[in-house]
Amino acid sequence: MKPVNEMKIEFVSRSSNESFARATVAAFVSQLDPTISELADIKTAVSEAVTNCIVHAYKNSIGTIYISVQIFDTGRITIKIRDKGVGIPNIKKAMEPLFTTGGDERAGLGFAVMQSFMDKIKVTSKIDKGTTVTLEKDIIPRVLRNG
Amino acid sequence: MNIKTEFSDKTLTAIIEGDIDHHTAKGIRETIDLAVEEKNPSALTLDFGNVQFMDSSGIGLIMGRYRLMKLLNGNLELVNLPEHINRLISLSGLFSLDIIKNKGCEQIETRE
Ligand SMILES: Nc1ncnc2c1ncn2[C@@H]1O[C@H](COP(=O)(O)OP(=O)(O)OP(=O)(O)O)[C@@H](O)[C@H]1O
Ligand SMILES: [Mg+2]
Numbered sequence: 001m002k003p004v005n006e007m008k009i010e011f012v013s014r015s016s017n018e019s020f021a022r023a024t025v026a027a028f029v030s031q032l033d034p035t036i037s038e039l040a041d042i043k044t045a046v047s048e049a050v051t052n053c054i055v056h057a058y059k060n061s062i063g064t065i066y067i068s069v070q071i072f073d074t075g076r077i078t079i080k081i082r083d084k085g086v087g088i089p090n091i092k093k094a095m096e097p098l099f100t101t102g103g104d105e106r107a108g109l110g111f112a113v114m115q116s117f118m119d120k121i122k123v124t125s126k127i128d129k130g131t132t133v134t135l136e137k138d139i140i141p142r143v144l145r146n147g
Numbered sequence: 148m149n150i151k152t153e154f155s156d157k158t159l160t161a162i163i164e165g166d167i168d169h170h171t172a173k174g175i176r177e178t179i180d181l182a183v184e185e186k187n188p189s190a191l192t193l194d195f196g197n198v199q200f201m202d203s204s205g206i207g208l209i210m211g212r213y214r215l216m217k218l219l220n221g222n223l224e225l226v227n228l229p230e231h232i233n234r235l236i237s238l239s240g241l242f243s244l245d246i247i248k249n250k251g252c253e254q255i256e257t258r259e
Contacts, residue, residue, distance in 0.1 A: 037230075051202065051204065105172070
C-alpha cells in the first residue's frame, strides 16, 4: 500500500525537543480530522518514544532522532521513531509494564502507554546500532463517526 | 515557571500548568520537593486542572511524590484530572495505592 501523504523530520536529542516532536506529528496528522482524544493518544505515544531516545538510547550523548509519518487512504497512520543509540538487549522484557532501567523517577510505563493508546506497536533493535519503534493507528473518518 | 504552590491548613497544594513531560518534570519535581521540605505538610495536593499534556514522566513524578509523602506519614491527593490524564493514571495502576483522587472526576476507581 502506498501512502497518500508522508513527512520526515530529524532533530537532536535535547529534551526541549520533546514538545516540538509531538506537536509536529500532531499538526501533520490533523489533516485527517482526528478527534481530540485520538490526537491526545498520538501525542502521548510519540512523546513516549521520543523521550526513550533521549533518556535511554542517547543516555550519555547527544544523537539524532528520526521521525517519519505516513498517512494511508484508509485513514491509517504509521509513525516511525528511530535512533542510533545503545539499542535494547531484551525487547520483550523492556516492553513489560513497570520494567525500567531509568531509576527512581521513571515508571517503566512508556511502552505500555504506546501499546494502549495506539492500535499497533512494533519494536526492532540492535545493540549499539539503535532502535526503531513503529506505531500504527486507524483514524476513524468523520463521516462514519456520528452514524 | 509552570508551577505554583500554596500552603494552608497543613496542606501543600501544587498547581501545575502546561505540559508535564521529561523536559518539564525536573523543575516541577524540584519546586514541589523544596516546598515539602520547607513546610513539612501532612498532605500534598497536586492540581492538574491547568495541565494540557502529560506522558509517563508525569506518572513517575506522581509515584515519587507518593513515596515522599509516605516517608512523612502524609497523604497525596490528585485533583482536577482532565479525562486524558485520568486514563493515563488508570493505566498505570496508581489508583490502587492510597492516593486520594477527587474533584472533577466523578468516579473513584479501585483496583485489586
Ligand atoms: N530507544 C531506546 N533505546 C534503548 N533502550 C530503550 C529505548 N526505549 C526503551 N528502552 C529500554 O526499555 C525500558 C522500558 O521503556 P519504557 O518507556 O517502557 O519505560 P521507561 O522509559 O523506563 O519509563 P517511563 O517511560 O515510564 O518514564 C527502558 O527503561 C530502557 O531500558
Ligand atoms: Mg519511557
